[in-house]
Amino acid sequence: GPKVLQIPSHQIIDMGQMVTLNCDPVSNHLYFYWYKQILGQQMEFLVNFYNGKVMEKSKLFKDQFSVERPDGSYFTLKIQPTALEDSAVYFCASSRDWENTGQLYFGEGSKLTVL
Amino acid sequence: DAKTTQPDSMESTEGETVHLPCSHATISGNEYIYWYRQVPLQGPEYVTHGLQQNTTNSMAFLAIASDRKSSTLILTHVSLRDAAVYHCILRGITGNTRKLIFGLGTTLQVQP
Numbered sequence: 001g002p003k004v005l006q007i008p009s010h011q012i013i014d015m016g017q018m019v020t021l022n023c024d025p026v027s028n029h030l031y032f033y034w035y036k037q038i039l040g041q042q043m044e045f046l047v048n049f050y051n052g053k054v055m056e057k058s059k060l061f062k063d064q065f066s067v068e069r070p071d072g073s074y075f076t077l078k079i080q081p082t083a084l085e086d087s088a089v090y091f092c093a094s095s096r097d098w099e100n101t102g103q104l105y106f107g108e109g110s111k112l113t114v115l
Numbered sequence: 116d117a118k119t120t121q122p123d124s125m126e127s128t129e130g131e132t133v134h135l136p137c138s139h140a141t142i143s144g145n146e147y148i149y150w151y152r153q154v155p156l157q158g159p160e161y162v163t164h165g166l167q168q169n170t171t172n173s174m175a176f177l178a179i180a181s182d183r184k185s186s187t188l189i190l191t192h193v194s195l196r197d198a199a200v201y202h203c204i205l206r207g208i209t210g211n212t213r214k215l216i217f218g219l220g221t222t223l224q225v226q227p
Contacts, residue, residue: 004158031213043159043217055213091158098213103149106158 002026006092006107007074014115018080021110023092025075032075033093033104034067036060043091049075079112087114119203124222127193135188135221137203146207148179148186149215152199159202159217162188190223198225 005024013019025032034046047057049067064083069075075094079086089109096102120138127133139148150162163170163177165186170177176189190197202220 033214035217042219043153045214045216048214050213093158099208103161103164104159104215106160108158109156 002105004092004094004105004107006090006110008110009108010111010113012113012115013082015084016081018078019082019112021077021079021090021092021112022074023076023094023107025092025094026096026105029094029096029105031095031098031102031104032067032069033095034077035091035093035106036088037091037109038088046077046090082112082114084114087112119205119218121201121203121218121221123219124224126224126226128226129194130192133190133193133197133223135190135201135203135223136185137187138185139203139205140184142183142205143207145209146205148177148183149204149206150175150177150188151202151204151215151217153202153220154199162201164206193223193225195225195227198223 004026007022011019032049035043036046037043044060045058046061047067048055064079066078089111091109092107093104095104147164147166149164151159152162153159162174163172165177165179169179178187200220200222202217204215
């Protein structure tokens with residue numbers, strides 16, 4: 001089936017540094033998502049993105065977080081500066097539509113470790 | 116999204132049929148019932164969805180109560196690969212929200 005690719009699969013950085021997580025969504029998909037999951041806990045919605053703009057964001061989407069998809073390339077999540085509590089697995093997802101019950105396709109996740 | 120209630124965990128044995136229940140007593144008319152599953156260290160995977168009628172695909176059978184206040188995901192001939200966390204999620208098609216909200220789901224353990 002369609003694949004969402006995430007790069008890197010794992011990144012270790014020092015607190016305060018910047019990190020960019022990249023997502024290559026399914027081609028022709030229009031909605032993009034980031035979720036955060038701490039080991040053993042439920043998956044938490046961070047943000048969704050459509051038509052070049054953030055549609056919704058949760059309280060977990062701090063001011064240090066930003067998303068973009070320049071020129072239809074990777075959908076990125078940038079954290080600047082990082083904090084210890086940002087350590088988690090970040091999942092990207094995409095869907096073709098919403099109104100026509102389009103399903104979300106998820107990537108394998110990017111594990112972020114902040115030291 | 117309206118709330119769903121699922122048991123924390125269930126156990127099964129390879130080859131059996133498993134019934135995973137979900138309660139959604141406050142479901143509204145425009146909300147679909149979606150099921151996703153997540154294997155450790157992987158992203159969630161779509162299983163099935165339905166609105167009112169029972170549905171079936173290669174992965175599962177979804178039985179929806181006539182009043183839509185509950186549903187059951189039925190997995191036949193389960194294998195070890197079916198061990199995962201199964202999430203029952205309500206998704207509205209109209210309205211301003213465009214996101215899935217995950218809960219803790221049901222952890223399905225499958226014994227050899």
